[in-house]
Amino acid sequence: MKHFRLAVIPGDGIGKEVINEGLRVLEHLSQTSNTFTFESDYFPWGCEYYLEHGKMMHEDGLNKIKNHDAIYFGAVGYPTVPDHISLWGLRLAICQGFDQWANIRPVEFLPGIEGKLNHPDKEKLNWVLVRENTEGEYSGIGGRNFTGRGPGKEVAVQSSIFTEEGCERVIRHAFELALTRDRKKVTSVTKSNAQQYGMVLWDEVFQRVSKEYPEVETDQCLVDAMAANFVLHPEDLEVVVASNLHADILSDLGSALSGSLGLAPSANLHLDGRFPSMFESVHGSAPDIAGQGIANPIGTIGSAALMLEHLGLPEEAKLINDSIRAATKDGILTADIGGNNSTKEVTDSIIAHISKMYASV
Incomplete structure (x- = not known):
């Protein structure tokens, strides 16, 4: 016991x-x-x-x-x-x-x-989000300054931190989770067309790790398109891996739809x-x-x-x-x-x- x-x-x-x-x-x-x-x-x-x-x-x-x-x-x-x-x-x-x-x-x-989802087989839908949980957009790096310049002139800096180690371990966990499911698929979500440093690093790590899991189907999607897919094509979803902020928002959308x-x-x-x-x-x-x-x-x-x-x-x-x-x-x-x-x-x-x-x- x-x-x-x-x-x-x-x-x-x-x-x-x-x-x-x-x-x-x-x-x-x-x-x-x-x-x-x-x-x-x-x-x-x-x-x-x-x-x-x-x-x-x-x-x-x-x-x-x-x-x-x-x-x-x-x-x-x-x-x-x-x-x-x-x-x-x-x-x-x-x-x-x-x-x-x-x-x-x-x-x-x-x-x-x-x-809240209009889908003919709702009870067959079942997917899971894997969210990077300690860095990314919620790293807490930044600050506020220039308050002495007067009202309306303060500056706030909020930085996202993406490390190769942090990206790899959460992406690899998503692949390992996919291996336990009937349909073996991982979809990576980023906004790398606009965030050309941290999220391009994420994309590169995803592509590298995916080569170690040839039995797992893969897909990559921008976060705005994925929000639409949650509503329009939920049957395509299995394991979705995303950054701290993106997975936070998408998971709330999924819960609301359910x-x-x-x-x-x-x-x-x-x-x-x-x-x-x-x-x-x-x-x-x-x-x-x-x-x-x-x-x-x-x-x-x-x-x-x-x-x-x-x-x-x-x-x-x-x-x-x-x-x-x-x-x-x-x-x-x-x-x-x-x-x-x-x-x-x-x-x-x-x-x-x-x-x-x-x-x-």
Whole structure:
């Protein structure tokens, strides 16, 4: 039996609610399967912590969680705290501090949910974005200056950093992921016609790495054309690899097309064995609905499945995902996807399907 220590960071708003639902699913699965146990260490970091302490997390925060097996993250954001402070002070601080260089964001069209995409076989669509997660457009390189010149004359410089090492490792991971899928295809997304240095480097690395995977079909696409392909030709998509900014935007588009950002799980992976990886849903903290019990827990519960898969429990991860599909097929849905069920009721349904499926094994 495997045992895991989780660093749990609920964050703000509905993050606290959906994290509790994800932990309920993990606890039930642990007791049902008898294949793993876990313990949770809670860290109250986020915007409320910032308003009290002037920082998004403890000054020694990374050291406090670096020896955990995984990080389970809710959401951050609050109306009185600027978004760039909440993002750079916590989530990006963890991603960059722990070199979580691969962000995985699956896009799946679940049964029983009316997606926003007009396609005859929506439930057969299933692709995954692999996002470079520590450099590119979110490198944090730059600054602001010349404020002394007076109003309207300040200058801001924001630089993107593309390293050959950073491009290669995330592109190679996309190819390795493609090898595990029925259709073996990787599409690289850039804007190298306009960004002629960093993204041309990306293109060259993609072409070089692709030669090592002759069994994998490849394609290269500009980001604006890929946004159109998400809508017009989603059947052509399998594994899509892109830079930090481009994959961030495209993954939100994919989640919206499938029905709601509340459905989308993600994994921030560190794959070199030095630090823990972090698992979180894609949606934000949604303070406007916090405390009402109507937040969609599916993205966070799906992120728990990604976490179990990363920790070496693929069968348990599949059981969670199958139970999510069974629950949505039964019409147990929150308001954001056309239902009237509560957060707790959706989780209860997923837990019930876990029990039913496990009993039939």
